[in-house]
Amino acid sequence: MGEGPAWSGANYLTGRWLSTLLDDGSIQKIALSEIGFTKHGKTPIRVLGNMPDGGMARLEFLIGAIQQMMPPETSGDWLDGYFDPPSPERLGRIIDESGLAPYFDLFGATPAFQDPAVAGESAQGVSSLFLLQPGEQTRCRNQDIWGKDIAAVGIPEVMEALYALQIYSPAGGRGARTSPSGGGPLRTFLLGDTLWQTVWSNILPKAEWEALGNKAHDAESLVPWVKFRVDAPTPFDAPSSHLFWACPRRVLLSKPEDGVCEITGEPGPVVRKIRMAAYGPDYKSDLWRHPLTPYYRLKKSGVVQRLPRLGGAMAFGVSWRDYVGLFQEKGTAGDAGVEPAMTVRAWRRERASDTDRETVRIQVFAYRCDNAKVLGTVAAAMPFLTVPPSVEAEFSSIVENVVDGTGSLASTLRRQSLLARFDPKALENVPLSYGNQIEADFWAQTEPLFRPFAKQVRDHLEGGGAPNDQAVVDLLAKLHGAIGQTAIRLFDDRVDVGQTDNPERVVNARRTLLMTVFGAPVRRTFGLPVENTGGKKTSGKSKATKTKAKEQTQ
Template sequence: MKTFNLLSDQWLPVILSDGGRTRIAPWELTATPAPVALDVPRPDFGGAMLEFLVGCVQTMIPPHSNKDKQAWRKTPPQPETLRAAMEPFFPHFFLLGERPLFMQDLTLTPEEENVVGIAALLIDSPGENALKKDTDFFVKRGRIESLCPTCAAMALFTMQAFAPTGGVGYRTSLRGGGPLSTLVLGNTLWETVWNNVLVASSDEWRMPTTPDGLGRVLPWTVPTRISKEKGTACLPEHGHPLHAFWGMPRRIRLHSETSVQPIGCDICGTATTTVIRQMGVKNYGNNYEGAWRHPLTPYHDPGQDKPPLSVKGSADGTAYNQWLGLLYGLPADSKKKLLPALCIQQVRDLTEKATMRISVFGYDMNNMEPMQWCEGEMPFYPLEDAEAAILREEVGLWLSVADRIRSNMLKAVKDALFADGGRNAKTDQTLLSAASMAFWSRTESVFHALVARFVMPLQKGDPVEQDALAPTLRKEWATTILNTAEVLFAEQAESGTFSSVEAPRIYGALNQMRRFNRGLCNKELGTGNKGGNA
């Protein structure tokens, strides 16, 4: 018997507008009181479940026009309307029981599979090598032995959506290992989901009606394309654009158990009589290659008719120095080309000129090892093409100068601390990395404040005010980044005691940094300060 349906059952933990907490089915997104946020036990589950909900609505009940999109943005549909649209998909979204089962291999047999503990379903669990080498310092073994169905479902979708390299034949996600996601936030959970659903004005983002349509969208309803041999990759022509929401690179089969006494989940603490302690896995699942495009992820465009490459999560992936490229693309003269996520590209056409909030999240991966889950928010200003081009050029200049100031500050720190400038010494990379991140974090609030001021005349269509304001903002920005570089240099190179022999080297590095930084700001930002010693 099949159990635990991810569309019809009330399993998703949410926070309500009245402060209450409950569990809803996806079709209850528009219920009263309104769900305003997910209430999940892990941050990676939170990002993944937002993607799950966007995928459900995009697949099952997308808007067919901008008018439709605006109508349900202003007046959400009744829950019964959502249920009616999702009901035909109910049979394909069971988690447990007889296959086909959600995100699980259709044909994997007990003889083929390798049975492993359920902890392996979590991206941040220590891998086999870490266990053998006893290097599970930060993420310990043995912490996860039993999951409730809710957490198992969340972990399963998270793994399939963000899967990193997992060893020979264990494929990465459709977007590669550890992709970055950017979602437009709303005031309610429905608004957040609906903001990111694309207008399906053509068949590209509508559920296909052909006999093979279901299998082209939901890969667990058909046999996996075993990818052990050459020529067996899963290409866009083998699927449908909607498949991007439901990519399934890993061959997995959950093993559920029923106990007389409820057993506590090792993630959320909920006690249930149905638990998942193990799963069966097998390598050589769907091997995604080619020009797949996930609507919630930004991409690098390598040009030369090469397929786009998804932007990956990184420690500075949510910092403001990534803001321009992720949300607007890079300046025209940039050597690199970034394509903002499709959900971001459509926002400008569907919203007023009010500031939107963008959630940015993803795993910072080092091949098979997750370094950290990165998550943050960025402001987004809906702009016309001409306005966005002006923003790209001006703010692109600010960021370019800031990055050169930061880089020169790090060089000065190395010159000050090491007699050979760190060329032959094993420099403290942790120190330099911390200084680099501190530069971005300490200048972030000023950056966003200046951008907000720059955008105001852009949105009003006032070129006179814009031209008058730009030099002032450039000087304020130059002052901020110059002062921050000097403070960080002092913290890293001038702190503590140093000998009379070291002093000339330290202050020589400081004066050289000042000359370069001030000269750069004068040349690029017109500050009027041509450098020189303090």
């Protein structure tokens, strides 16, 4: 494998284009072959990036390349690989033997992630590669969130931006195609202590990976741009490699010239112009299954359809409310529900116990898109608790109930906070972000309550305790009380009855919140016992509830 300058060949598989934090605190550009160890014996900790994704596009490329070129045959092979990173020499041989490197050069005979057929299109600025770069309409409305027009981009940054455009491509105007997992798809990355552990944690076994496509192995099938397709590739006529290497956008870069990268400030070869055309491959996201993306299951007329979760559909502020769906499933396989990414499912069911990790951190990332418009990013890293498969069903049921009950309180807090501060007729003019922030703050401030609760329930079940015995009820009651008090406190922090023109409106809103906190519906959702009256379960406005709410109001 050739050495040369850091940008030489501009090859995704062999070039040193990956800016990486090493274990000695230094930052260095490395090649794919060095993600386990560098040639100087340093350990890469994580990959870095200069785009708004913070390096997630580069990380996804690494996962896709390793998934395709060295998937583990068995779970034992995966476990061995987790604790034994490959040397640069070994990984270099694997790359060479794959025969794929010649197809991944940015300016080669088959330019990577590009379509030479658009060479006759009019040239436009390289800034069109960037998802957050504004269009003319956005500029005219002064809605630019990127903040600058980029005219010259260095080779590593072009490689990153081009790949990100292809894998996250949002829906747009006529002929603007999206990725196999939709426009602005949500990704969940399992994080390890090193870059290699992170990459390897997100790799599926060979049989499971190949089953996501038609199992073709020839380069012309594996690499979509060798024979650029403009039809609708499906898993029945294309291999699973398209999930990481698809090219829904038809793009061609101009040849590099000397200059200064306006992103990094580094002198060297830069790209200034690109050409683009519409009507690339039309991937149907309900047919493909991306291993890093969580999915919805919708059931209509008895038929279950699986659709990828998108960044634009995520609630404002990723938090423990997303425990269900990002880490654990909801609903059975043949019914409607949500399910985590395939890699997360594999970790939860087997790999967590195999690696003896009590918790695992998951990085959530997506571009938040509204059709062609990119509004921003969704990004968060959260710890998730390892639960033995023997008690996972009981644990998941309890967590699901708690999340649903807390979600009801979050919605009520949001609604009543707005009603207390604004006249109902004026609510439609209140910015959506205001209500979103109320809910986001609530979930953030209740997270320290949920984490120890989850661990106590896990330990109780693992120790042989029943999911419905008094110990669990006591834990649920304590959590419900603490979460309810948090809702009341946040309402009082935002709403001051003495600073409003309508005190009655504040009193009524607070009373409604209290009735919800202590009412039967929320208690029932949490899994708590509800007082019976005359042999029937009370409503949320039982005498006991009214008494408790009255005490809180006074």
